[in-house]
Amino acid sequence: MTRGSESGTLSTRPNDERYDPQRVEMKWYERWQQDASLYAAEPDSTKKKYYVLEMLPYPSGALHMGHVRNYAIGDALARYMWMNGYNVLHPMGWDSFGLPAENAAIQNNTPPRQWTLNNIANMKAQMKRLGFAYDWMREVTTCLPDYYRWNQWFFLKLFEQGLAYRKKSKVNWCPSCATVLANEQVVNGCCWRHEDTVVEQRELEQWFVRTTKYADELLRDLDELDGWPEKVRTMQRNWIGRSEGTLVDFKLDYGENHKGYGPGGSTIKVFTTRVDTIFGATSVQLAPEHPIVKDLATADPDLRAKVDQLISEQRKARETGDIGEIEKHGVFTGRYATNPFNSESIPVWVANYILMDYGTGAIMSVPAHDERDYEFAKKYNLEIRLVILPISTDLEETVAEPLLPYVGHDGMLINSGRYTGSECADAIKAMSAYAEENKFGKATVTYRLKDWGISRQRYWGTPIPMLYCEKDGIVAVPEKDLPVILPENVDITLTGGSPLGRVPEFVNATCPKCGGPARRETDTMDTFVDSSWYFYRYTDAHNDRAPFDGKTAQYWFPIDQYIGGVEHAILHLIYSRFWTKFMRDLGMITNDEPVERLFTQGMVIKDGAKMSKSLGNVVSPDEMVARYGADAARLNSLFAAPPDRDLDWQDSGVEGIQRFLGRVYRFIVRNASTANSAAPPTELPPQARSIQRKLHQTIKRVSDDFQGRWHFNTCVSAIMELVNTLYGAEEAIAQKLIPASFLAEVQRDLVLLLAPFAPYLAHELWEMLGEKGNLLKAAWPKYDAELAKEEELEIPVQVNGKLRSRIVVSADATEETVVARALADEKTRAAIAGKQIVKKIYVPGKLLNIVVK
RNA sequence: GCCGGGAUGGCGAAACUGGCAGACGCAGCGGACUUAAAAUCCGCAGGGCCGAAAGGCCUGUGGGGGUUCGAUUCCCCCUCCCGGCACCA
Numbered sequence: 022m023t024r025g026s027e028s029g030t031l032s033t034r035p036n037d038e039r040y041d042p043q044r045v046e047m048k049w050y051e052r053w054q055q056d057a058s059l060y061a062a063e064p065d066s067t068k069k070k071y072y073v074l075e076m077l078p079y080p081s082g083a084l085h086m087g088h089v090r091n092y093a094i095g096d097a098l099a100r101y102m103w104m105n106g107y108n109v110l111h112p113m114g115w116d117s118f119g120l121p122a123e124n125a126a127i128q129n130n131t132p133p134r135q136w137t138l139n140n141i142a143n144m145k146a147q148m149k150r151l152g153f154a155y156d157w158m159r160e161v162t163t164c165l166p167d168y169y170r171w172n173q174w175f176f177l178k179l180f181e182q183g184l185a186y187r188k189k190s191k192v193n194w195c196p197s198c199a200t201v202l203a204n205e206q207v208v209n210g211c212c213w214r215h216e217d218t219v220v221e222q223r224e225l226e227q228w229f230v231r232t233t234k235y236a237d238e239l240l241r242d243l244d245e246l247d248g249w250p251e252k253v254r255t256m257q258r259n260w261i262g263r264s265e266g267t268l269v270d271f272k273l274d275y276g277e278n279h280k281g282y283g284p285g286g287s288t289i290k291v292f293t294t295r296v297d298t299i300f301g302a303t304s305v306q307l308a309p310e311h312p313i314v315k316d317l318a319t320a321d322p323d324l325r326a327k328v329d330q331l332i333s334e335q336r337k338a339r340e341t342g343d344i345g346e347i348e349k350h351g352v353f354t355g356r357y358a359t360n361p362f363n364s365e366s367i368p369v370w371v372a373n374y375i376l377m378d379y380g381t382g383a384i385m386s387v388p389a390h391d392e393r394d395y396e397f398a399k400k401y402n403l404e405i406r407l408v409i410l411p412i413s414t415d416l417e418e419t420v421a422e423p424l425l426p427y428v429g430h431d432g433m434l435i436n437s438g439r440y441t442g443s444e445c446a447d448a449i450k451a452m453s454a455y456a457e458e459n460k461f462g463k464a465t466v467t468y469r470l471k472d473w474g475i476s477r478q479r480y481w482g483t484p485i486p487m488l489y490c491e492k493d494g495i496v497a498v499p500e501k502d503l504p505v506i507l508p509e510n511v512d513i514t515l516t517g518g519s520p521l522g523r524v525p526e527f528v529n530a531t532c533p534k535c536g537g538p539a540r541r542e543t544d545t546m547d548t549f550v551d552s553s554w555y556f557y558r559y560t561d562a563h564n565d566r567a568p569f570d571g572k573t574a575q576y577w578f579p580i581d582q583y584i585g586g587v588e589h590a591i592l593h594l595i596y597s598r599f600w601t602k603f604m605r606d607l608g609m610i611t612n613d614e615p616v617e618r619l620f621t622q623g624m625v626i627k628d629g630a631k632m633s634k635s636l637g638n639v640v641s642p643d644e645m646v647a648r649y650g651a652d653a654a655r656l657n658s659l660f661a662a663p664p665d666r667d668l669d670w671q672d673s674g675v676e677g678i679q680r681f682l683g684r685v686y687r688f689i690v691r692n693a694s695t696a697n698s699a700a701p702p703t704e705l706p707p708q709a710r711s712i713q714r715k716l717h718q719t720i721k722r723v724s725d726d727f728q729g730r731w732h733f734n735t736c737v738s739a740i741m742e743l744v745n746t747l748y749g750a751e752e753a754i755a756q757k758l759i760p761a762s763f764l765a766e767v768q769r770d771l772v773l774l775l776a777p778f779a780p781y782l783a784h785e786l787w788e789m790l791g792e793k794g795n796l797l798k799a800a801w802p803k804y805d806a807e808l809a810k811e812e813e814l815e816i817p818v819q820v821n822g823k824l825r826s827r828i829v830v831s832a833d834a835t836e837e838t839v840v841a842r843a844l845a846d847e848k849t850r851a852a853i854a855g856k857q858i859v860k861k862i863y864v865p866g867k868l869l870n871i872v873v874k
Numbered sequence: 875g876c877c878g879g880g881a882u883g884g885c886g887a888a889a890c891u892g893g894c895a896g897a898c899g900c901a902g903c904g905g906a907c908u909u910a911a912a913a914u915c916c917g918c919a920g921g922g923c924c925g926a927a928a929g930g931c932c933u934g935u936g937g938g939g940g941u942u943c944g945a946u947u948c949c950c951c952c953u954c955c956c957g958g959c960a961c962c963a
Contacts, residue, residue, distance in 0.1 A: 039913075252878055252958085259877080259959060266963080293963060306963090344961070374961045384963045393961055469962060587957080624957095660899075661886055666879090667956080669886065677899050680914095687914085725890090735888070738898035745898090748915085817894040822944045824894060862943055868893045872943045 040686035042650025042679070046781040050150065060111060060154045064576040068108035072577045073099045074556055076585030076593075077114045077161070080140035081121060084147045084642050085632065086625040086670060087586065090658040094622060094733070095584045096153045097659065097777040101727050103154075104776065104801040110577055111154060112559040114161030115141050118169070119548045120203055122481045127514050133481040134509060137164055147642060151651045152780050154797070159562040163551035168558065169483040170504030171568040172550050175600075176486055177497050178607060184231045187495070190474055194223040200518060201225070201478035210337065222336070227476035228485055228544065232599050236261055236468045239598055248618030250665075253590040260591050262469025266294035267453045269385065269462040271305050271358040273313065274366055283316025289358050289369070292380035292467055295390065296456070297448035300437040301408035302385035303398065305358045305369045306351065308377040309335060317354050324371075327352040331373045349374045349397045360385070361461040362452070363438060372397060380467050388426065395426040408436050409445065473596065475547040480513045480520035482545030490532035490539040499533050505541070519543045552593055553600035556580055556615065571609050578610065579617045587621040594619070620731065623667040625658070632670075640670050652779035653679040659733040659778060682782055684744055685775065689768055689786045692754065701763035708753040709763050710812075712746060716767055717809035719743040720802045723774050733778070740774055747771075765790070770802040818843045819870040825852040836863045843869055 053059055064070070075095040078088055099111040115137075122133035129136070141162065148155065161168055179185035193202040195212035206213045207220050232239075240261045243254045271289040273282070289305055307314050309331035318325035331351070338344040351372030358369050374393055375384060388398030388405040398405050409432035411423050423429075432445045440448050456462030476485065484505045486498035498505055508527045513520045521527055521543035532539040554568065560577045561569035594616075601615040624631060627638040645654040657675040662668040705713060722739040726732050747767070753759055769790055776783035776796055787796045811832050816839055818826045826848035830839055840861055843849050849871070856873035863869050 255877065256958065262962065264962070291963085295963080347961085349961075372961095374963095376962075379962045381963095386963090391963075393963080396961095467962080590958085663887090671886065671900070673900050674886065677901095681899080683914090730890070732888090732890085734886090735890095735898080738888075741898055751915095815894085819894085819944075822893095822942095827894075860943065862893090864893055868944090870893080870943055 038687045038690050040683035040782075042652065042682070042781070043647075045785045046150075046152070046650050046652070049781050049784050050152070053152070054149070057158060060109075060156045061158055062108060062110045062156055064573060065108045066576075068106070070110065070577060071099075071102045071107040071582075072110045072580045073102065073582045074110075074112070074559075074580050074584070076583070076589060077116050077552070077555060078144065079116045079119060079121070080137055080144055082140045082143065084144055084151075086640050086642060086645075086658065087632075089151065089642050089645075089654060090625050090664070090668065091584060091586070091622055092148070092151070092153050093655040093658050093778075094620070094664050094731075095582075096655075096780075097733065098582060098584075098727070099154055100777040100780065100797060101801065103797045104773065104799060106800070110159075110559070111156060112159040112161070112562075113148065113153070113155040113157070114159075114555060114559065115144075115163060116548065116552050116555075117141065117162055117164035118482045118545075118551055120206075120479065120481070123479060123513055130514070132509065133513070134164070137481075150646055151642070151655065154780070159559045161555050161558050161562055163548070163555060164481070166504045166506055167563075167565065168555075169507075169551070171554075171558070172483040172546055173486040173498070173503050173505060174500065174568065175550075175554070176546070177500060177503075179230055179603070180487075180497055182603075182607075184234060184603065185475075186229055186231065187226050188229050188472075189224045190227045190229075190476075191222045192225050192227075192478065194221045196221060203477070203479070225476075225478070227474055228487075228542075230473040230475055230599075232473045232596070233468060233470055235599055235602050236263070236470050237466075238602060239470075239595065242598070242614060246614065246616075246619075249616070250587075250619065250621055253587070253594070253619060253621065256590045257595060260470060260595065262467075264294060264467045264469075266292055266380075266465060266467060267296040267449070267456060267462055268292055268381070268465050269296065269299065269361065269456055271360060271367075271383075271385065273369070274357040274359060283313070283319065285312030285314075285316040289313060289383050290381040291383050291385045292465070293385055295387065295445075295449070296452045296462075297434060297437075297440070297443075297445045298387040298390045298408055299360065299362050299385060299452065300434070300440070301387040301389045301406045302360055302367060303388060303404040303406055304367050304386040306372040306375050306384050306386045306394075306397070307354075307369065308375040308382040309371055309373065310377040311371075311375075311382045313383075314354070314371050317356060321355070324352065324354060328371055331371060335373055335376075347373065349393065350400065351397065353401075361456070361459070368403075370401075378471070379469065390426055390428055392426050392428060406436065408434060410435055412444070470595075473547070473549075473599075475550060476544040477547055478519045478543075479545055480507075480511055482548060483507070483550065484521070484527075485542045485544050485546055487542040488530055488532060488539040489542070490535060490537060492537055493532055493534045493539075496532055496534055496539065502533070507545075521545070549592055549596045553596040554604070556583075556597075557604070557610070568609075574610050575612075578612045579615055582618045582620065583616040584620045584622065586624070590621065620664070622664045623662065625668050625670055627670045640672075645675060649675045649679045650682075650781070652682060652781045656682070656737060656779050660737040661734065663730075663732045663734050665731075681741055681744070682779060684748070685771070686782065686786065688744065688747055689772070689789055692764060692768060693786075693789050693791070699762040701766055702760055705760065705763060706758055708750055709759045712750055712759070712767060713763070713808055714811065715743055715746045716770060717804045717806075719774065720770065720804035721806075721809055724801070724804060727777075737778060740771070740778075743771060743774075772796075773799060773802050814866055816843075816866075817868050818846065818849050819868065820849065820852040821872055822870060825849055832866070836865070839863060839869055843871070 073095055075091050099109050102109045117137050122137050125131060125136045126133045163169060176185060193207050195202050195215060195218055197212060197215040197218040202212060202220060210220060212218045212220055240258060240263055243257055246254060269291050271291055273287050273289055309328050314328055318328050338347045349372065351370045354369045354371060356369045357366040359366055375382065386394040388394045388403060389407045390409055405425065409427060411427060411429055412431050412433055430445050434440050434443050434448050440452065453464035484507055486503060486505045488496045488498060490496050508524050511520050511524055528541050528543060530539045530541045557569045557574050561573045564570060597615050604610050605613060626632065627640060630636055630638060632639045642654060653675050657678045658668065660678060661674050719739045723736045726736045750759060772783050772786045784796050813829055814832050815827050815829050817824055818828060826846050828842045828846050830842055853871060853873050858871060858873050860872040
């Protein structure tokens, strides 16, 4: 393909009307390169601010079409807001810590830092070539010390507040590498580098952030985020998973060979949302990993073998995602526990369907009123005791025994001692209160959301600024000693232990308290820490005394519009919301939420499938830019589908877009010379009037979409229609039937409308029209409803709902006129001939329906 | 299993509040320009039937039912596709 060079030679011919995107785009690219402050923004109290942000990319090496789409949307919005007089902040940065850099280092023998910075340089160049209007002076690169030192600073604050703590937690361990693996490095339960080595679970002390402290607020504030997609809010609600219930203590009975209780204690704490069914509990079920199970198994080798079996089975099912589908089964421990409500001794079982990491890892099993318990009880012939009768409006049904299991909440208790006769909701309250009074339980709230484990046993991340001193224990690195620099030249290709642990200069430190020797923490932070607050750093990117200045952040925040992929709907956006609340409580900021409006764009797919190297359907932005130009690549990603839907990329579509851009270019090349700056006459001839009408309709459609549904595909269609109208008027233009001053105005507005979507071409044409000022500072065209109004309308005439004719009437025609005209219309008359008119329905300006019989 | 989103010409899609289904674009066909091609410009185009033609009739938005003068749009039932969650007690 040599389209570029071919047309490049042609373009040297004078008066050439062929649009050569490479020539035009390179000209502006050079100019834009020369002014680093072109898109700079500073707080300005005289202007309304607008903070538009696209999610920062991981510098994987090159942009993909998904990035292009994401940034094309954000860039269009930023440019539109600029043209509407806003003080726009539109920054970009790099989420540049993380595992791929280490993988690349292992595969290509390039240090992670070098690999990452090379990728950033390449992707930044791609972004510039695509013409995205970022304020590069605020660029944030998370893997550099001037950024990650503030991660460390925040960690110290979390630690001070008791929001960072250490706890034992499981990690994936590869015995062959003798190192920890990330979840994505575990393939089919084996190590990614040693396909025949089964990954083990090991318990390590790790750092956690107490996100659960804000669980309730994170959930509650979702109701206020009405600028967010409902889908994302629902996903976050489910993720937080608030559940109201009751904790009840079941005392473990003494066994026959009782030798005292183990570390697990003598009380089985059970969490239930249905304490009202507790008289129907016929067993207690424990998670295989429950501490009491461990105690019981110690004295019972047979039980121990069975429990180990359950544990490994659960783990496997969890890895393959089959958990939830495996058949329920379990084993009786031989022991009993007492139901505190009726003092009944019921058997204690261990079951594979009980999860240690939800609730208390133990349940009371009520087979009559829980599907899972029912299934389990059926299998092992456990007693199924009905304690709730459904209340139905149908009196006969109330008496009838329900189909088991009955899990409804509209019920009345039976066989439940003093609670018999209560309704479920009342019983739950009364029974929880009774448990609390008698100190064997209480009403409580459980969350699915867990504290955030941020330790990573990896090299390429922010070092956790903590020390271990033999004398003073865990000691924080003093603020003045930050940053703890991540050492370079670390050979991460070696196996065995944590990479930082092999660097003596890093590990060996001095205790700030006693001055004695201390060992440095060798874990690094999860990269979600970096992305949880980076958008605040953009507001004050070069501050070396604080993460950012509070006043400056207050000017820009919250982010007015955040745009990115839905894959970040949960983790990134929950952690970001948490971080904002934490910083607010530190007094650093005043906003409760970081993001006012969120937009999640659809994926870019090709041939119906996600683009991937293995499928060979990857479209490279570089190739698109080389073949069609940046404007065409961007415009096509806006035109081919509405932004919230998946986009099936088709190269033929870009060709069409390129044709369209050429059409705009040629029209203006041909007609720009006739332009002049005189005000157009107030009375326009009919041909000009119809162009004017179309123009104002187009301005309205494009402006409305920016403010409303963001269907940029229809914006582009509207502009295409306007251009088609102009081509249709070329003869009239040639015959000088269109006033030159009016034609100039139309061309000017056309270029302005195009500017958010195709900035290169728009700038070129702006100059061609003789405009000297910066296009971004030019005012967005205003539409005039009067001028957009049609003078004549074509009214469809239906007879009994079927289209029979169309009549043309003036726009201000009354209903009587329309009906009269319709009845005079030959086709309409034919359709109603011989029938009686029952009713006439006229929708003003839209349609007339005549009902006959 | 639960929660979202979706299904409209050969293809991407449009129809925003119940009012002309298919705007705009791609691919296609025809014409103009050209020695020819490319590029460009103009025109046609859901499907079926009738007609030499102009035109006319029927039908059509995943399937079935309903509400309505009128349904791609609202209600009920069903099928398929995509995404998320999933033994959450």
